[in-house]
Amino acid sequence: xxxxxxxxxxxxxxxxxxxxxxxxxxxxxxxxxxxxxxxxxxxxxxxxxxxxxxxxxxxxxxxxxxxxxxxxxxxxxxxxxxxxxxxxxxxxxxxxxxxxxxxxxxxxxxxxxxxxxxxxxxxxxxxxxxxxxxxxxxxxxxxxxxxxxxxxxxxxxxxxxxxxxxxxxxxxxxxxxxxxxxxxxxxxxxxxxxxxxxxxxxxxxxxxxxxxxxxxxxxxxxxxxxxxxxxxxxxxxxxxxxxxxxxxxxxxxxxxxxxxxxxxxxxxxxxxxxxxxxxxxx
DNA sequence: AAAGACACCTGGGAGC
DNA sequence: TGCTCCCAGGTGTCTT
Numbered sequence: 004x005x006x007x008x009x010x011x012x013x014x015x016x017x018x019x020x021x022x023x024x025x026x027x028x029x030x031x032x033x034x035x036x037x038x039x040x041x042x043x044x045x046x047x048x049x050x051x052x053x054x055x056x057x058x059x060x061x062x063x064x065x066x067x068x069x070x071x072x073x074x075x076x077x078x079x080x081x082x083x084x085x086x087x088x089x090x091x092x093x094x095x096x097x098x099x100x101x102x103x104x105x106x107x108x109x110x111x112x113x114x115x116x117x118x119x120x121x122x123x124x125x126x127x128x129x130x131x132x133x134x135x136x137x138x139x140x141x142x143x144x145x146x147x148x149x150x151x152x153x154x155x156x157x158x159x160x161x162x163x164x165x166x167x168x169x170x171x172x173x174x175x176x177x178x179x180x181x182x183x184x185x186x187x188x189x190x191x192x193x194x195x196x197x198x199x200x201x202x203x204x205x206x207x208x209x210x211x212x213x214x215x216x217x218x219x220x221x222x223x224x225x226x227x228x229x230x231x232x233x234x235x236x237x238x239x240x241x242x243x244x245x246x247x248x249x250x251x252x253x254x255x256x257x258x259x260x261x262x263x264x265x266x267x268x269x270x271x272x273x274x275x276x277x278x279x280x281x282x283x284x285x
Numbered sequence: 286a287a288a289g290a291c292a293c294c295t296g297g298g299a300g301c
Numbered sequence: 302t303g304c305t306c307c308c309a310g311g312t313g314t315c316t317t
Binding site: 035037077078079094111112113114115153154155156160261262 | 286287288289290291293294295296
């Protein structure tokens, strides 16, 4: 479900309601997420004040004096603030109860998400090898090109690699490549600096625009305030297989790259002929 | 070192 | 209506 804009939207949605509040109780209803939710949270968190809600990649970091609670939404997770109790549903697995009665509830049907703990002053192993944040200056054409040297994977898989840049998932990878007019199968070592520059700008622009619209709602995503996102209305290629390109009216194609569906416009996102030959040969 | 396959899990939709 | 199959927004880990 959530890519970076959805996670950022969630952070912004929940922080005003819970920042400065003190944890009263931790409820673990189903500890089996991608990793087990640490049981000691039940005894360790109560009494602590939530200092801030931060984000690194698609991890939400709830900051306390003694460390940070890491929350990842996986494919199907959502995190909501409840100002008053609501009935507990089947996939409500984890909950923070604050002394003012506010609840922070994690729902995750597929349970690919995670709730983990990172002690103050320590770096959780999952955060160690992450690449730059796409919306900062650390992510730019130079770092991008450096990461691409000695590699020949398809550019779509490249931009979805967390070591290259974090937070670009299947939706926004497809959208950014369309915006930059790059065919998703293009080997990264054949892309010019100018094209890379366009791609960097496209990633920054699209993620920023999606955050402004509150994320992309597919199926049932809601931000921390329970409101849907509106970026889905602006998707140019993702989920539009067979429909016409908004720029040239060609029918959009779908291929699979790294076991992920990939939609693109065969006319706006052309492969160089020499490159196309190489790819079809293999 | 890089690339590819697979794993985790549930629910929804398509097709029969 | 009901069954089976395939697909889905992520990403760590294992195998080539």
